[in-house]
Amino acid sequence: MTQRASQLSPQPMDALWMPYTANRQFKSAPRMITGAQGNYLIDDSGRKIFDGLSGLWTCGAGHNRPEITEAVAKQLATLDYAPAFQYGHNLAFELAERLAAMAPSDINKVFFTNSGSEAADTATKMARAYWRQQGQPTKTRIIGRAKGYHGASWGGISFGGIGANRKMWGPAMESDHLSHTLLPQNAFSEGIPAQGANLADELIEMVALHDASNIAAVIVEPMSGSAGVIVPPAGYLKRLRQLCDEHDILLIFDEVITGFGRTGDLFGANTFDVVPDMINVAKQLTNGAIPMGAVLTRQFIYDTVVDAGGAPYNIELPHGYTYSGHPVACAAAMASLDILEQEKLVARVAELSPYFEQGVHSLKGMPFINDIRNLGFAAGFTIESYPGEPARRPFELAMKLLEKGFYVRYGGDTLQLGIPFTTEKSEIDALINAMQDTLMDAHGMKK
Ligand code: PLP
Numbered sequence: 001m002t003q004r005a006s007q008l009s010p011q012p013m014d015a016l017w018m019p020y021t022a023n024r025q026f027k028s029a030p031r032m033i034t035g036a037q038g039n040y041l042i043d044d045s046g047r048k049i050f051d052g053l054s055g056l057w058t059c060g061a062g063h064n065r066p067e068i069t070e071a072v073a074k075q076l077a078t079l080d081y082a083p084a085f086q087y088g089h090n091l092a093f094e095l096a097e098r099l100a101a102m103a104p105s106d107i108n109k110v111f112f113t114n115s116g117s118e119a120a121d122t123a124t125k126m127a128r129a130y131w132r133q134q135g136q137p138t139k140t141r142i143i144g145r146a147k148g149y150h151g152a153s154w155g156g157i158s159f160g161g162i163g164a165n166r167k168m169w170g171p172a173m174e175s176d177h178l179s180h181t182l183l184p185q186n187a188f189s190e191g192i193p194a195q196g197a198n199l200a201d202e203l204i205e206m207v208a209l210h211d212a213s214n215i216a217a218v219i220v221e222p223m224s225g226s227a228g229v230i231v232p233p234a235g236y237l238k239r240l241r242q243l244c245d246e247h248d249i250l251l252i253f254d255e256v257i258t259g260f261g262r263t264g265d266l267f268g269a270n271t272f273d274v275v276p277d278m279i280n281v282a283k284q285l286t287n288g289a290i291p292m293g294a295v296l297t298r299q300f301i302y303d304t305v306v307d308a309g310g311a312p313y314n315i316e317l318p319h320g321y322t323y324s325g326h327p328v329a330c331a332a333a334m335a336s337l338d339i340l341e342q343e344k345l346v347a348r349v350a351e352l353s354p355y356f357e358q359g360v361h362s363l364k365g366m367p368f369i370n371d372i373r374n375l376g377f378a379a380g381f382t383i384e385s386y387p388g389e390p391a392r393r394p395f396e397l398a399m400k401l402l403e404k405g406f407y408v409r410y411g412g413d414t415l416q417l418g419i420p421f422t423t424e425k426s427e428i429d430a431l432i433n434a435m436q437d438t439l440m441d442a443h444g445m446k447k
Helices: 023-028 066-078 090-102 116-133 154-159 197-210 236-246 299-307 327-342 345-361 392-403 425-442
Strands: 033-037 040-043 048-051 107-113 141-145 175-178 215-220 250-254 278-281 293-298 369-375 378-383 409-411 414-418
Touching: 048 425, 066 327, 090 107, 090 293, 090 327, 107 116, 107 299, 116 154, 116 215, 116 250, 116 278, 116 293, 116 299, 141 154, 141 197, 154 175, 175 197, 197 215, 197 236, 215 236, 236 250, 293 299, 327 345, 345 369, 345 378, 345 425, 378 392, 392 409, 392 414, 392 425
Parallel strands: 141 175, 141 215, 215 250, 250 278
Antiparallel strands: 033 040, 040 048, 107 293, 278 293, 369 378, 378 414, 409 414
């Protein structure tokens, strides 16, 4: 494969061990980003690359928004850091109020983290703390879902369900996994697929196996992103909610990708009309500019844990991070939420998603395309690869697309799109055309 050598070479590249990256391949053909503007990344030759994944599902409002830059600079010059434990600062309270008002139903308490992984740990620790303070300390098991992604911490790789991310480490937390909902009968469904809500009933078997007295929570992404955009079947999440209620199990939605507009609603919970007990967010919260995550929980979880805190000087939940609610991250989040609201970006995604849907599904019948899935401004394609090498062709296609000026994510046997909320129709057209050309070229077909 021919690849453009990095203009930064021979920059020493010995020291950096890159995350979730094929280090040897990367260092043999570096892909260096030197700038970004709007819907585009800029590489080290000054080339503009359409950002088909909004960074890593992070920068829906487009890159380098001056409003965020200014808010961050101003905050840095005012209060660079405030101790996160036992001291407060206004912006953290203000942002929490704002998030509580945005979240559905009585999800109105906010705990800040720095990432989605930390949010996954935090939410599941809160679930256990809740049951312990309810006098049910054996309720500790966390149930995830096959192909689910909840980050790279020990928690995330325990109840996360992507095999490749779990296999290297030996024992982590013992967890169970519901089946994923990627069903052959739903192949090429547009939006929410019709069949498979009954898969939620697997929770009944897990309750029979472990007894509900040992299960703390179920954690799922309303739409699995990292595994290649797996949209749950109609009724699946509602059934899961019903079963969790019946068996006194908390339901956590990991909305690190779906939170703040990706599905065309503020939260995936809104899209599927299900109120979970906790919602995890990160990524789009600050438009990717500063690391930040949060767990949004229902009132009763907070009340139970905090009311059982004992003497007023006792710390009720012995948990937190040095940078929880960091003032600069709060400033970035406030500015990002301002942009979402002022530019009505969530409504924009809802309005344009049928156009995007039509575009991605126009690739049906193209070489190597075994399935296409979509919701809002997210899409996943299952790619027919080489025998025994499921990840190879997605990688090759992504590299070809990069040569054409389009960043598309490859992961497992899939290609993934998470276009910026600010994407124009003409940019959707250009992306789909580039994908079509790339698939045909790879198959040796003529236009
Ligand atoms: N949860 C979901 C659904 C994610 O997609 C991700 C990251 O992609 C995470 C959690 C982990 O977030 P982070 O990488 O910020 O720890």
